[in-house]
Amino acid sequence: MGKLEEDVKFDPPCHPRACAIQDCIQKNNYDEAKCQKQIDALYECCNLFYQRNGDDASCVSCPKANLLRLKMKQRSEGVK
Helix, strand or coil, X not given: XXXXXXXXXXXXXXXXXXXXXXXXXXXXXXXXXXXXXXXXXXXXXXXXXXXHHCCCCCCCCCCCHHHXXXXXHHHHCCCC
């Protein structure tokens, strides 16, 4: 996983961060709770992607813009 600017410009955007989640989950016996840092990093990248490209943009590494914002809101409120 690189810097945010590099990862959002990657082709496809944010792909290194999505891969980091997969790597983390596999290393931790599929315990997603141990990979929260990587999930937050992906959401940060995807959020910037949508800010720059609009909510109708498409990215295979990111949830749709409205779902991304809901997930980010839930995470900030501590909802799993």
